[in-house]
Amino acid sequence: MQSTVIAPSILSANFAKLGEEVDNVLAAGADWVHFDVMDNHYVPNLTIGPLVCEALRKHGVTAPIDVHLMVEPVDRIVPDFAKAGASIITFHPEASAHVHRTVQLIKSHGCQAGLVLNPGTPVEVLDWVLDDLDVVLLMSVNPGFGGQSFIPSTLAKLRRVREMIDRSGRAIRLEVDGGVKADNIAEIAAAGADSFVAGSAIFGAADYAQVIGQMKAAVAA
Ligand code: DX5
Ligand code: ZN
16 A cells, blocks of 8 residues: 555635645645646636646745646647646546557656546546556546535445556555545545545645644544
């Protein structure tokens, strides 16, 4: 099993002071920065692009930046994010005409690659590409917005994907995104996740260190 990663989603941060917000969650114990990219096409919302990723790097952020692409098409934005300092790039198979090709494209630019499964996407989409992945990201809400409730069927799906990863024998991270809170993270970890995205639960808290500490303690318990 991999070490625990807490990845605050900056979707719920105060964009008017983003650099400071990212510094604060990292100082509070966050491991990665989760960077949600939405295009008002693949998902019904519009957020941020490579310029903002690059600005965070110029600001001095050295932690891994976990770029979650909710854009269609995917391929033409991958090189820009790699240049902007992305560490991990994940994408949705529905948004790529050639999933295997997109995985190789991400890796050819020196980033780690991940596939994101929506709540309704079958796990079989991982067949034949799992061995090339660094991360599998299971959505526990439908993508597009922060602050939604965790969909309970994700737990059974996490168990299934955990088995697939264990059978592969490779060090692939199992990440979960949507509705993760201090009070449900223990059961999500027990179902097999090792990496946890949380937006509203962290940025909505008065004390980032306290909530991140609670999350890590719940996973470790
Ligand atoms: C949703 C995004 C998530 C979102 C999570 O499409 O991918 O990363 O910010 O937000 P919470 O933790 O509030 O559900
Ligand atoms: Zn996300």
